[in-house]
Amino acid sequence: LTLFGLAWLNERVTREQIRATQRMASSNMHYAESLVRNSEVIDAMGMADDTVARWAALQRDEIGSGDATQRTSSTIIAVSKFVRYAIQIVLLAVGAKLVLGLELTGGAMIAGSIIVARLLAPIEASMTYWKQFVLARHSYGKLSEFCRLPRPRESEICLPTPRGEVLVSGVTYVPPGLAAPILRNVSCGVRAGEMLAIVGPSASGKTTLSRVIVGVLRPNAGHVRLDHADTFDWKRSDFGQHIGYLPQDIELLPGSVRENIARFRPDATDEQIVAAARRADCHDMILHLDGGYDMVLSDGGVQLSGGQRQRIGLARALFGSPRLLVLDEPNASLDSVGDAALLQTLEEMKRSGVTTIVVTHRPNLLRLCDKMVVLQNGAVTHFGPARAVMAQLNGDGDRRGKATPAKAANGRSHPGSTQLEPVEGVQP
Structure with a gap:
C-alpha cells in the first residue's frame, strides 16, 4: 500500500509539470524555426545577439522545468526504494527470528525474501518509468482527440466545371x-x-x-x-x-x-x-x-x-x-x-x-x-x-457614379458606402 501510494503521489505531482515542459519545448522549437526563417532580417538589422539571448533564456526555462520535474520524480523514486529495502530488511529480520525459534526453515526464509523482492520490483520499475508513461498517455490522448475530429470537408463529389460566378x-x-x-x-x-x-x-x-x-x-x-x-x-x-x-x-x-x-x-x-x-x-x-x-x-x-x-x-x-x-x-x-x-x-x-x-x-x-x-x-x-x-x-x-448607399443590418444607409445594384444570381 505504501508503494502504491508513492506511485500515485508521483503521478499527481509530476503530471502538470511534464505537460508544462512539453508546452515549453514545443514553443521553443517554433521560436527557433522562426529565427531560421527570418535569419536575413535578423542579420541585416543586428538582432542576432538579442534574439539568440531570448532563445537561450527560453531554453534555460525549459531545462529548469525539466530538471524540477526530474528532481521531484527522483526524490519519490528514492523514497520508494528506501521503503522497498526497508520492507525486505524487516521480512528478513522476522524470518531470522522464526528460524532461530525453529518455526521456519532457512530455505523458506530465503524463498520468501525472493518472492517479496520479485513482487515489489514491478512497482518500483513502474515508478522509475512513470515519466515516459505519462508522456505516452498524453500523446495517445492528443492523437485520439485528433482522430475524433470531424472531417473538415464532407463532400467527395466531383462537380461540373464552374462558369466562375x-x-x-x-x-x-x-x-x-x-x-x-x-x-x-x-x-x-x-x-x-x-x-x-x-x-x-x-x-x-x-x-x-x-x-x-x-x-x-x-x-x-x-x-x-x-x-x-x-x-x-x-x-x-x-x-x-x-x-x-x-x-x-x-x-x-x-x-x-x-x-x-x-x-x-x-x-x-x-x-x-x-x-x-x-x-x-x-x-x-x-x-x-x-x-x-x-x-x-x-x-x-x-x-x-x-x-x-x-x-x-x-x-x-x-x-x-x-x-x-x-x-x-x-x-x-x-x-x-x-x-x-x-x-x-x-x-x-x-x-x-x-x-x-x-x-x-x-x-x-x-x-x-x-x-x-x-x-x-x-x-x-x-x-x-x-x-x-x-x-x-x-x-x-x-x-x-451610379452607386447606391449600402444598407446596414438595421436598414440605415452608411454615408459614403456603395453596393452593387442587384443582378441575377449575385446579390450584395
Whole structure:
C-alpha cells in the first residue's frame, strides 16, 4: 500500500509539470524555426545577439522545468526504494527470528525474501518509468482527440466545371484563439468573366477574405459560393483544377521549376507548363535560370529573387486554364517590366472569360476591374461598379457614379458606402 501510494503521489505531482515542459519545448522549437526563417532580417538589422539571448533564456526555462520535474520524480523514486529495502530488511529480520525459534526453515526464509523482492520490483520499475508513461498517455490522448475530429470537408463529389460566378454572402470570420472577428458580415459578388478588386488599408481583412474565397478558411458565418457551390466544402482535388491562387507570401515547394508550375501533377505535359509560363510572361526568365525548367528549388525557392518567385507563382496559378483566379498583391515584387506583363496577362484572362479577384492598390490594375469592394476594419464600406466606387472615394460620386448607399443590418444607409445594384444570381 505504501508503494502504491508513492506511485500515485508521483503521478499527481509530476503530471502538470511534464505537460508544462512539453508546452515549453514545443514553443521553443517554433521560436527557433522562426529565427531560421527570418535569419536575413535578423542579420541585416543586428538582432542576432538579442534574439539568440531570448532563445537561450527560453531554453534555460525549459531545462529548469525539466530538471524540477526530474528532481521531484527522483526524490519519490528514492523514497520508494528506501521503503522497498526497508520492507525486505524487516521480512528478513522476522524470518531470522522464526528460524532461530525453529518455526521456519532457512530455505523458506530465503524463498520468501525472493518472492517479496520479485513482487515489489514491478512497482518500483513502474515508478522509475512513470515519466515516459505519462508522456505516452498524453500523446495517445492528443492523437485520439485528433482522430475524433470531424472531417473538415464532407463532400467527395466531383462537380461540373464552374462558369466562375462568385457570391460572398454574410461572411464573418474569427480566427481561433481570438475574440474579435477579422471579417464582419462581408457580402459582395462578381459575375463570371468579370474582375473584382479588393482594396482597403492594412489589416482590413483583404488577405483573409481572399483565403476564405478559395476555401482555405471556413467562415464562422455566411458562405462563399462558386456557381452556387460552397468553396470550402468542395472536394479539394476537384476544386483545385478550376482555381488559380497566388498568395501574398509566395512559397515554392522543394522540387524543380517544372514541377512547381505543374502543381506536381504527374500527368502534366510540357506544352501545358510552357503555356502557363508564357501566360505569366516568365518563360524567357526561366530559360535563363541555371537548369531552366529543371532547376531544383529548395524549400521556399530561396535561390530566386522575390520577383522571380512571384512570376513562377503566377504561372502556377495560371496552369490548367482555371475558371477563377485569386491574386493577392500580384505585383508587390515586380518591376515595371513585370508589372506591364501582369497587366497584359490579366487583360488576356478577361478576354478568355476567367473570373479574376485581385487584392491591389495599383491604379493600372484597378482600371481593369469591373467591380470593387472596399474593406475597413473587416467590414464592407464600398461595393459596386469600379468606376462608381473610385469616383465616390475621390469625392465626386454624385457627378460620376451610379452607386447606391449600402444598407446596414438595421436598414440605415452608411454615408459614403456603395453596393452593387442587384443582378441575377449575385446579390450584395
